[in-house]
């Protein structure tokens with residue numbers, strides 16, 4: 001697909017989108033971004049959930065710094081807006097995405113992960129925002145998405161001091177939702193994506209589209225929007241079938257969480 005900078009596969013109902021510039025630590029250049037856009041659009045039409053992961057030893061080293069040095073200010077604005085458009089297709093597109101992260105997820109790599117809906121990191125994962133050291137600023141939506149996930153205070157700390165977060169730090173900071181042993185993030189992400197793909201498509205769509213928008217509304221408007229979404233989903237044939245399945249004891253029961261490992 002669009003050269004080899006992205007790999008694309010579908011396994012069952014799950015699209016697997018792999019960043020594939022391992023020799024450059026999956027640094028994101030224009031070609032990779034365009035291939036990512038195509039892969040995300042294809043996933044939205046062919047799959048019910050997607051996983052984004054990195055080939056090689058890292059998730060992504062962020063912006064391709066070699067390509068970046070030659071841009072004028074106006075070219076920079078257009079470049080940043082292209083990142084915004086592609087990441088918006090992930091965050092508010094047709095299907096939910098899970099990021100499987102190992103090694104570096106830095107700068108634009110962390111911004112890409114922030115555009116997905118669930119982040120799984122293995123123990124080797126680390127997160128950094130070296131923009132301050134590089135003399136630049138985030139441009140892939142991080143000031144909105146990362147700041148909302150981990151707080152603007154934590155993000156400022158990372159950008160100003162170069163503080164690096166481990167997988168465990170990132171989980172404590174609410175950036176990462178699952179931490180796995182080394183090498184297990186992709187399998188866990190696939191397992192979660194397969195589970196997500198089994199949900200009612202309209203509920204998944206409402207979660208992807210409505211939930212982030214509701215966070216941008218006032219309390220009262222948010223509650224009203226919620227009622228509209230509730231009415232839309234709960235009167236769908238899919239919901240009626242699934243509610244009946246529960247009442248007729250054909251649906252899976254909710255299991256309590258597994259006891260924590262000692």
Ligand code: 1HE
Pocket residue numbers: 023024025027028058060061062063064065066080083104106107108109130131134136137138139140
């Ligand atoms: C790159 C990039 C890159 C590696 N652009 N070429 N991002 C950064 O500031 C992160 C910069 N990268 C690193 O700190 C390290 O490369 C890593 C910690 C990610 C990995 O270290 P390591 O030892 O495995 O690899 P390496 O030897 O540093 O790099 C291997 C090659 O990848 C080398 O190229 P080579 O031709 O000399 O082999 C590196 O130059 C190349 N490489 N990272 C270009 N980022 C929308 S705005 C977003 C703003 C940002 O993303 S700022 C953060 C940028």
